[in-house]
Amino acid sequence: MFNSLSEKLESAFKNLRGEARINDLNVANTVKDIRRALIDADVNFKIAKEFTDKVKEKAVGEKVINAISPGQLMVKIVKDELTELMGGTEAQFNITGNPAIILIAGLQGSGKTTFTGKLAHYLKTKKGKSPLLVAADIYRPAAIDQLTVLAEQVGVDIYSERENKDAVAIAQNAIKEAKAKNKNVIIIDTAGRLAIDEAMMTEVANIKQAVNPAEILFVVDSMTGQDAVNTAKAFNDRLDFSGVVLTKLDGDTRGGAALSIKYTVNKPIKFVSSGEKMDTLDVFYPERMAQRILG
Numbered sequence: 001m002f003n004s005l006s007e008k009l010e011s012a013f014k015n016l017r018g019e020a021r022i023n024d025l026n027v028a029n030t031v032k033d034i035r036r037a038l039i040d041a042d043v044n045f046k047i048a049k050e051f052t053d054k055v056k057e058k059a060v061g062e063k064v065i066n067a068i069s070p071g072q073l074m075v076k077i078v079k080d081e082l083t084e085l086m087g088g089t090e091a092q093f094n095i096t097g098n099p100a101i102i103l104i105a106g107l108q109g110s111g112k113t114t115f116t117g118k119l120a121h122y123l124k125t126k127k128g129k130s131p132l133l134v135a136a137d138i139y140r141p142a143a144i145d146q147l148t149v150l151a152e153q154v155g156v157d158i159y160s161e162r163e164n165k166d167a168v169a170i171a172q173n174a175i176k177e178a179k180a181k182n183k184n185v186i187i188i189d190t191a192g193r194l195a196i197d198e199a200m201m202t203e204v205a206n207i208k209q210a211v212n213p214a215e216i217l218f219v220v221d222s223m224t225g226q227d228a229v230n231t232a233k234a235f236n237d238r239l240d241f242s243g244v245v246l247t248k249l250d251g252d253t254r255g256g257a258a259l260s261i262k263y264t265v266n267k268p269i270k271f272v273s274s275g276e277k278m279d280t281l282d283v284f285y286p287e288r289m290a291q292r293i294l295g
């Protein structure tokens with residue numbers, strides 16, 4: 001994950017190897033290379049510039065510290081700033097309500113349905129919850145089949161209505177079912193389209209209004225870089241979601257989505273998904289991710 005970014009940052013820090021002190025010239029060279037590494041990772045130019053301006057300001061301001069080498073100092077500053085860029089601290093995940101309602105939205109192919117299964121697994125095994133999955137994709141019967149398979153895999157129940165073409169009614173009926181069967185979390189997998197589409201947005205917005213979710217999670221494929229960020233913006237403008245799920249981090253992803261989303265929509269990344277197996281879901285910790293990027 002983020003291999004190319006990690007290598008380029010490491011090479012940027014080499015500017016400072018053998019330097020006794022931080023000075024304007026070696027900071028400027030390092031910062032230029034860091035900026036290039038971020039842009040190559042598909043971080044938007046403005047974000048990369050603001051990031052490196054901050055790094056530069058901090059580095060120059062820390063001239064007097066002699067205890068650590070300029071290289072180590074720069075790594076620490078970059079780590080702190082990367083952590084900050086990705087949200088600073090771990091975001092809370094809200095599962096209040098009985099049942100707690102979690103709405104999942106995103107484009108088709110982003111990994112929504114897979115994530116729905118993984119989240120159920122996580123809530124069941126790590127939080128002792130009893131989840132009910134809800135198939136609210138009224139356009140693709142295959143989506144219901146896929147969710148049914150995942151529900152079986154993780155050992156949770158699923159609610160679907162194959163003949164009902166009203167996604168809001170399905171979600172409302174699922175809440176009744178959850179109450180009747182003592183399920184304390186429901187996870188609603190909504191329909192996605194290949195591109196942003198008004199009908200899809202209206203449908204998810206209508207479900208949101210009808211069921212008042214504790215969490216609305218926007219799922220996005222991290223491989224799509226700046227497109228992921230633009231899609232996040234469009235969904236957030238319409239849905240005001242509560243958190244982001246980055247999928248496919250096991251692929252050859254460059255890092256732009258992970259680094260830019262929080263800055264762009266001011267919503268935290270809450271989970272990262274890295275595989276097709278149901279146990280490949282992790283809570284997102286900005287500092288750990290920054291550490292991984294720096295190797």
Ligand code: GDP
Pocket residue numbers: 106107108109110111112113114115192247248249250251273274275276
């Ligand atoms: P949806 O259309 O948004 O519901 O997307 P799906 O959940 O059907 O996922 C689309 C494809 O991506 C499927 O082939 C999934 O197996 C795959 N997929 C989903 N999440 C991940 C992930 O974290 N890593 C990898 N490698 N593949 C994933």
